[in-house]
Amino acid sequence: MTRPTISRAHLVKWLVSSPPLLFLLLFFVAPGIIMVVASFRYPGEFGGLAALYSPTPNLPSGLTAEAYRFFFSDPIYAEIFVKSFAVALATTFICLLMAYPLALLMARSPKRQRDLMVLLVIMPFASNFLIRAYAWMIILGPQSALSRLTNDFLLLFHAGPVPLLFSPVAVLVGMVYVHLPFMILPLYTNLERHDPLLLDAAQDLGASAWQRFWRVTFPLSLPGIFAGSALVFIPALGVFAIPDILGGTHDMLIGNLIKEQFLGTRDWPFGSALSILLTVAALAWAGLAAGLARRWRHYA
Amino acid sequence: MALLELRNVTRRFGDFVAVDNVSLAIEAGEFFTLLGPSGSGKTTILRMIAGFDLPDAGQILLDGRDLADTPAENRPVHTVFQSYALFPHLSVADNVAFPLRMAHRPSEEIQRRTQQALQQVRLPGKAAAYPHQLSGGEKQRVALARGLINRPRLLLLDESLGALDAKLREEMQVELIGLQRELGITFVFVTHAQDEALALSHRIAVMNRGRVEQLDEPDKLYGFPRNRFVADFIGNINMLDAQVLENTHGHLQLGIDGLGEVLAPSMPGPMAGGHGLLALRPEQVRIVAGSEDIDLKNRFSGQVRELLYHGDVTIYTVALANGALFKALRPNSTPGRATFFEVGDAVTVAWRHDAGVFLHD
Numbered sequence: 001m002t003r004p005t006i007s008r009a010h011l012v013k014w015l016v017s018s019p020p021l022l023f024l025l026l027f028f029v030a031p032g033i034i035m036v037v038a039s040f041r042y043p044g045e046f047g048g049l050a051a052l053y054s055p056t057p058n059l060p061s062g063l064t065a066e067a068y069r070f071f072f073s074d075p076i077y078a079e080i081f082v083k084s085f086a087v088a089l090a091t092t093f094i095c096l097l098m099a100y101p102l103a104l105l106m107a108r109s110p111k112r113q114r115d116l117m118v119l120l121v122i123m124p125f126a127s128n129f130l131i132r133a134y135a136w137m138i139i140l141g142p143q144s145a146l147s148r149l150t151n152d153f154l155l156l157f158h159a160g161p162v163p164l165l166f167s168p169v170a171v172l173v174g175m176v177y178v179h180l181p182f183m184i185l186p187l188y189t190n191l192e193r194h195d196p197l198l199l200d201a202a203q204d205l206g207a208s209a210w211q212r213f214w215r216v217t218f219p220l221s222l223p224g225i226f227a228g229s230a231l232v233f234i235p236a237l238g239v240f241a242i243p244d245i246l247g248g249t250h251d252m253l254i255g256n257l258i259k260e261q262f263l264g265t266r267d268w269p270f271g272s273a274l275s276i277l278l279t280v281a282a283l284a285w286a287g288l289a290a291g292l293a294r295r296w297r298h299y300a
Numbered sequence: 301m302a303l304l305e306l307r308n309v310t311r312r313f314g315d316f317v318a319v320d321n322v323s324l325a326i327e328a329g330e331f332f333t334l335l336g337p338s339g340s341g342k343t344t345i346l347r348m349i350a351g352f353d354l355p356d357a358g359q360i361l362l363d364g365r366d367l368a369d370t371p372a373e374n375r376p377v378h379t380v381f382q383s384y385a386l387f388p389h390l391s392v393a394d395n396v397a398f399p400l401r402m403a404h405r406p407s408e409e410i411q412r413r414t415q416q417a418l419q420q421v422r423l424p425g426k427a428a429a430y431p432h433q434l435s436g437g438e439k440q441r442v443a444l445a446r447g448l449i450n451r452p453r454l455l456l457l458d459e460s461l462g463a464l465d466a467k468l469r470e471e472m473q474v475e476l477i478g479l480q481r482e483l484g485i486t487f488v489f490v491t492h493a494q495d496e497a498l499a500l501s502h503r504i505a506v507m508n509r510g511r512v513e514q515l516d517e518p519d520k521l522y523g524f525p526r527n528r529f530v531a532d533f534i535g536n537i538n539m540l541d542a543q544v545l546e547n548t549h550g551h552l553q554l555g556i557d558g559l560g561e562v563l564a565p566s567m568p569g570p571m572a573g574g575h576g577l578l579a580l581r582p583e584q585v586r587i588v589a590g591s592e593d594i595d596l597k598n599r600f601s602g603q604v605r606e607l608l609y610h611g612d613v614t615i616y617t618v619a620l621a622n623g624a625l626f627k628a629l630r631p632n633s634t635p636g637r638a639t640f641f642e643v644g645d646a647v648t649v650a651w652r653h654d655a656g657v658f659l660h661d
Contacts (some may be wrong), residue, residue: 203372
C-alpha cells in the first residue's frame with residue numbers, strides 16, 4: 001500500500017470544505033456585492049432600482065452616491081444608528097450581567113444537573129421566536145398582572161400609571177429575553193472548562209473568595225465573554241421584529257429603518273446604503289472586540 | 301514544640317476510613333515525607349493540612365495552635381500541586397508574585413522578591429513567558445518559586461515530581477534538597493515513589509489504609525522495616541517463612557521449612573517456637589556458582605530461574621529447594637565484560653549471619 005501523498009490530502013481537504021465555501025460565496029458574498037452596487041444606484045420610479053443605462057435622458061440612470069449623501073444630510077439617521085448601538089450595547093451588557101452568575105452556577109453544578117440546565121436554556125428555541133415576542137405583548141400589556149401590579153405600586157407613591165408595552169423598556173426586555181441564551185451558552189462552555197484546581201491553588205496561595213473570582217475565574221472567562229457579547233451584540237444591532245412588536249411606532253432602530261426602505265418607502269438604494277453602513281459599523285466593532293480578545297489569546 | 305502536630309486525626313468518606321487515628325509531629329526545618337500506595341490516606345492528610353478538608357476527629361496544630369477555624373487562604377501553608385496548577389493567564393513573574401499580590405504587598409517589594417525567587421529557581425530569563433511556553437521542569441520550578449515566595453511555615457508537595465521524566469526528576473530532587481536546606485522551610489512531601497522518598501527525606505511516615513505503619517529515618521526504614529507491609533513496600537526484599545528455634549544473646553536461630561536452619565541478628569522479643577518472616581534485601585545475598593565454595597553459614601543451593609540485567613547490577617531470581625523464589629543482586633563492577641549465570645545454572649546463594657531482619661508475627 002502506498003502512503004497517501006500530500007496532494008491527495010489537499011484534494012480531500014478541498015472536497016470537504018468546498019460545499020460550505022460555495023454556499024457562503026453564493027449566498028453571502030454575491031448578495032453583498034449586489035447590495036454594494038444597489039446602494040450606488042438610483043431608485044426606480046415605482047420603487048426598486050432604476051436602470052443602469054437608460055436611453056431616455058430625463059430619467060436618472062447610472063451610478064451615484066446620492067443614498068450616502070442623503071444619509072448624512074439629516075442627523076436623524078445618525079441618531080437612529082447611535083440609538084441602535086446603544087440599545088444593542090445595553091442588551092449585551094444586561095445579558096452579560098444576567099448570564100454570568102447563571103453560567104457559573106451551571107458550570108459548578110454536578111454533571112447531571114448541568115445537562116438538565118443546558119436543556120432548559122435551549123428549550124425556548126423549540127418555539128418560534130415571533131410567538132415568544134408576541135407572548136411578551138400579553139405579559140406587558142395593560143391588562144396583564146404585571147402591568148397592574150406595577151401601576152398599583154406606582155400609585156402608592158402618587159405616580160401616574162405608565163404603559164409597559166410599546167416603550168423602550170419593553171424593547172429592552174424583549175431584546176434581553178431573546179438574546180440571553182446566546183450569552184449563557186458560550187459563557188457556560190468556557191467556565192465549564194476551567195480547571196477547579198486553579199481555584200484551590202489560588203486559595204492555597206492566600207486569595208479570598210473575591211480575589212479568586214477577579215484574579216482567576218474572571219480573566220480566564222474573557223474569551224467566553226467576548227464570544228457571548230459578539231453573539232448577542234451583532235444580531236441585536238440588526239433586529240427589527242422586537243421593536244416592531246414591543247416598541248410601538250416611535251421606537252425605530254436601524255433594522256426597522258432598513259426594513260422600511262424595502263417594504264414601505266421602497267427606496268432600495270437608500271436601504272442598501274443603510275445595510276452597507278450597518279455592516280461596516282458592525283465589522284469595525286467586531287474588529288475592535290477581536291483586537292481586544294487577541295490580547296488574551298495566549299492561554300486559549 | 302513541633303511545628304506541625306497531628307493529634308488522633310481521623311477522616312471518613314462514608315464508610316471508608318481514609319485517615320484512621322493518625323498522630324505525628326513534624327519539626328521545623330524538616331523534610332518530611334508521607335509515603336504510601338494510592339488510597340493510603342496520604343493525600344487526604346495533605347489536604348487537611350492545607351485546609352481544603354477538615355478532620356472528622358482529632359486536631360491539626362501549627363505552632364501549637366489548632367488550625368480548625370483557619371481557612372486555607374489564611375494558613376501559612378502553601379502547596380505545590382502535582383500538575384503545578386500554574387495560572388495560564390498570568391506570566392511566570394505574575395504567577396510567582398501571586399501570593400504577594402493577594403497579601404497586598406507594595407509593588408516595589410513584589411518586584412524585588414519576584415526577581416529574587418526566580419533567581420533562586422534558576423529561571424531569571426523566563427519572567428515574561430507564559431506557562432504554556434515552559435517545559436515540565438520549568439513549570440515545576442515556577443510552582444516551587446510561587447509556593448516559597450511568601451515564606452510559608454510549611455510547603456506541601458503533592459506528588460510534585462511525578463510528572464517529570466526520570467532524568468529531570470533526579471535533577472529536581474537534587475535542587476529540591478538544596479532549596480530546602482538553603483531556605484530552611486519545612487517541606488511535607490507526599491509520594492508513592494519509595495526511591496524518591498528515601499532520597500529526599502529526613503524522616504518518612506509509611507502509610508497504609510489510613511494508618512502510619514512506620515515513621516523513621518530512610519536508612520532505618522530500609523534496613524529495619526517493622527512489618528511485612530513496610531518491608532515489601534520499600535525496595536526489593538526476600539521473605540522466607542521462618543520459625544524461631546533459639547534466641548540467645550549473639551544470634552537468632554531460625555528454621556525455614558524445607559530448607560534448614562539459618563542465623564539472623566538477635567533481637568529482643570521472639571521466643572523459641574514463635575513464627576515470623578526473615579526479610580533479606582537482594583544486595584545482602586551473594587550468588588556464586590554451585591561448585592564454588594563460600595565461607596558463609598547461611599547458604600542454600602538453587603537454580604537460576606530469571607535474570608534482569610540493569611547495567612550496573614544484575615538481579616537473579618533463584619528457585620530454592622523448597623520452591624521459594626529468592627532474589628540476589630550481583631554488581632557488575634568487575635572491569636571487562638560482565639559474566640552472567642544463565643537460566644538453569646546451578647548456583648549457591650548465601651548471606652552473612654548478621655544480615656536481614658526477623659519480622660515477628
